[in-house]
Amino acid sequence: MAQKAIREYDAKSILAKHWDKYFPGFTYPYQTVLVQSGDELKEKAKEHSWLKEKALVVKPDMLFGKRGKNGLVLFKVDKPGDVTLEDAAKWIDEKRAEKQKVYFSFDGDNPTGEPSEDYLTHFIVEPFTPHTQDEEYYISATVVGDDDVLYMSAEGGMEVEENWDKVVEVKFSITDSEDEIAKKIRDNVPADVKEEDKEAFAEFAIGFFKAYRELNFAYLEINPFVLQGKNVELLDMVAKLDDTAGFMMVDEWGDIEFPTPFGMEEKSPEVLAVEEADAKTGASLKLTLLKPDARIWTMVAGGGASVVYADTIADMAGIEDLANYGEYSGGPTTAETKFYAETILDLMTREKDPQGRDKILIIGGAIANFTDVAKTFTGIIQAFENYADKMKDVGVKIYVRRGGPNYEKGLKDIKEAADRLGLPIKVHGPETHLTDIVRMALEEK
Numbered sequence: 001m002a003q004k005a006i007r008e009y010d011a012k013s014i015l016a017k018h019w020d021k022y023f024p025g026f027t028y029p030y031q032t033v034l035v036q037s038g039d040e041l042k043e044k045a046k047e048h049s050w051l052k053e054k055a056l057v058v059k060p061d062m063l064f065g066k067r068g069k070n071g072l073v074l075f076k077v078d079k080p081g082d083v084t085l086e087d088a089a090k091w092i093d094e095k096r097a098e099k100q101k102v103y104f105s106f107d108g109d110n111p112t113g114e115p116s117e118d119y120l121t122h123f124i125v126e127p128f129t130p131h132t133q134d135e136e137y138y139i140s141a142t143v144v145g146d147d148d149v150l151y152m153s154a155e156g157g158m159e160v161e162e163n164w165d166k167v168v169e170v171k172f173s174i175t176d177s178e179d180e181i182a183k184k185i186r187d188n189v190p191a192d193v194k195e196e197d198k199e200a201f202a203e204f205a206i207g208f209f210k211a212y213r214e215l216n217f218a219y220l221e222i223n224p225f226v227l228q229g230k231n232v233e234l235l236d237m238v239a240k241l242d243d244t245a246g247f248m249m250v251d252e253w254g255d256i257e258f259p260t261p262f263g264m265e266e267k268s269p270e271v272l273a274v275e276e277a278d279a280k281t282g283a284s285l286k287l288t289l290l291k292p293d294a295r296i297w298t299m300v301a302g303g304g305a306s307v308v309y310a311d312t313i314a315d316m317a318g319i320e321d322l323a324n325y326g327e328y329s330g331g332p333t334t335a336e337t338k339f340y341a342e343t344i345l346d347l348m349t350r351e352k353d354p355q356g357r358d359k360i361l362i363i364g365g366a367i368a369n370f371t372d373v374a375k376t377f378t379g380i381i382q383a384f385e386n387y388a389d390k391m392k393d394v395g396v397k398i399y400v401r402r403g404g405p406n407y408e409k410g411l412k413d414i415k416e417a418a419d420r421l422g423l424p425i426k427v428h429g430p431e432t433h434l435t436d437i438v439r440m441a442l443e444e445k
Helices: 008-017 038-044 085-096 178-187 195-214 243-248 269-279 303-316 334-348 373-394 407-421 436-443
Strands: 003-006 033-035 056-060 100-102 105-107 110-112 116-118 123-127 136-144 147-153 168-172 217-228 231-234 237-242 284-289 296-301 324-329 359-365 396-401 425-428
Touching: 003 217, 008 237, 033 038, 038 085, 038 123, 056 085, 085 123, 136 195, 147 195, 168 178, 178 195, 195 217, 237 243, 243 269, 269 284, 269 334, 284 303, 284 334, 296 303, 296 334, 303 324, 303 359, 303 436, 324 334, 334 359, 334 373, 359 436, 373 396, 373 407, 396 407, 396 436, 407 425, 425 436
Parallel strands: 296 324, 296 359, 359 396, 396 425
Antiparallel strands: 003 237, 033 123, 056 123, 100 116, 105 110, 136 147, 136 217, 147 168, 217 231, 217 237, 284 324
16 A cells, blocks of 8 residues: 555545535535635635635645644634634745744644754635534544554544543454444444534544545544534544555545655656556556765665665665665566666666766566566666667666566566667576675676
């Protein structure tokens, strides 16, 4: 499962789109907008009259929590809810104008650890919901091992972690029927939920868990949600989607963006392209750029092997010499492997090594269980054919170690192709230790 975080706005939009299916009998106004500037908010007000008519709440929507404790929620304590459209627009422009420091951990109200610093670019704006603290509830669901786990509490809000001993945990196996799930939830409604809310809380939790599973969330949290009879307000949400289900959830999710978290560099077009390809295949295609001008590049089959190779290169050559991290695995097609290889070769051949050294391409992997090595190597060979001239221009040396189904043919084919194209290559099978090609590459003059 590949878990990818989404914006609070998108999480609420997904639930709102399917509200009647999962929460029949409950009402949810779903009044929320996502903007990047005060002017954009004012434009939104032309089509959403409630932005001019209601008191508002504003907060950044950039994949980080503790917004309240970081002072990044516009909410007037002295006059609760007394935030106008003009107030909201002004606050957004003030916050986006300069970098903000965000702490991710707190001891009480005191921040701990080092903050992340970045610009705020996206803001979610909603009506203020008048309510009391005892109407704030907590609910979340995620995968733990082989089970789905539901967490419920009558004490939602910013202090839920400090009161985690009051959170009820309910586990569900994949074989539990809908009736068994509903019974477990009803039997485990937190004791301190208000008596008049217990039945509504149970109904809402049953629908929530069903939505979590059927809409392919990997993690879904509402903290808090306000329950007033059968009226529900989703005050704060955190969500991750299982993006391997993206190909079959196009209609259910809508146009979903997987944004870069606050404080992290924006992803390159090449990384985004690999992520898009990964989302469309049952195989696994992963790429992280570490230092694009470094001399050692990897094309590794398998997530475990990618860790081993990265650690070995960092140990033997230094992390500053490692250009990328990633893997291709799970039986990718020849075309998918060709695309992945061409992406790496394109990045690798843009510039010569600043110190005039040869560049090194490590094509490694353990012994595959079901990936056809010859088929994937055919894709890599096709990429070599398209990039051979560029590879020779920057001085690329290739070191291969692979085993698995059809590995003898794969190794023979890639050796013959590289020789034909004039590309220096050393090829080894499973008789060679997994990472020995790293040592060979670094020792060879």
